[in-house]
Amino acid sequence: MSWKVANLCAGRRFGSPVRKQIIMFLADKASDDGSGIWCSKGTIQRHTELGETPVKRTINEFLSQGILTEAGRGACKSGFTVVYRISLAAVRTLEGIAEPDDETGSTEDGVCREPGTGFATDPVPGPQRTPNHPETIHKPPSRAHARRRKLWRY
Numbered sequence: 001m002s003w004k005v006a007n008l009c010a011g012r013r014f015g016s017p018v019r020k021q022i023i024m025f026l027a028d029k030a031s032d033d034g035s036g037i038w039c040s041k042g043t044i045q046r047h048t049e050l051g052e053t054p055v056k057r058t059i060n061e062f063l064s065q066g067i068l069t070e071a072g073r074g075a076c077k078s079g080f081t082v083v084y085r086i087s088l089a090a091v092r093t094l095e096g097i098a099e100p101d102d103e104t105g106s107t108e109d110g111v112c113r114e115p116g117t118g119f120a121t122d123p124v125p126g127p128q129r130t131p132n133h134p135e136t137i138h139k140p141p142s143r144a145h146a147r148r149r150k151l152w153r154y
Contacts, residue, residue: 039081066090
């Protein structure tokens with residue numbers, strides 16, 4: 001599973017919800033370089049809840065457009081499964097979904113000119129770290145503290 005490939009695909013337009021759903025499923029199965037996608041069309045159908053025809057058609061379109069390439073074949077219980085690779089370069093050429101920057105002409109700087117108007121900045125600084133920051137060290141309670149805590153409960 002690659003968050004890099006999934007985020008890249010999520011930020012691009014693929015032309016339809018069906019195409020987007022299939023590429024996102026494949027991106028979820030890919031390695032960071034887009035390779036190693038080992039899943040049959042039947043697996044794609046089951047997980048995306050799409051029909052056989054849209055899945056086959058979309059995979060063939062991706063192959064013809066160069067978005068997907070066949071990297072090999074692997075044996076499975078029903079014969080073989082094609083191993084796919086997402087071409088990250090081809091995905092990067094697709095149109096992005098980011099909203100364009102619209103200049104509104106607003107020059108509001110957040111400073112209150114009169115009482116009760118405008119935006120005020122928060123005068124109280126927040127904590128330096130959130131409680132679930134990765135560098136926050138949570139220490140277990142001491143034995144003495146644990147004993148006192150038991151007494152408080154009863």
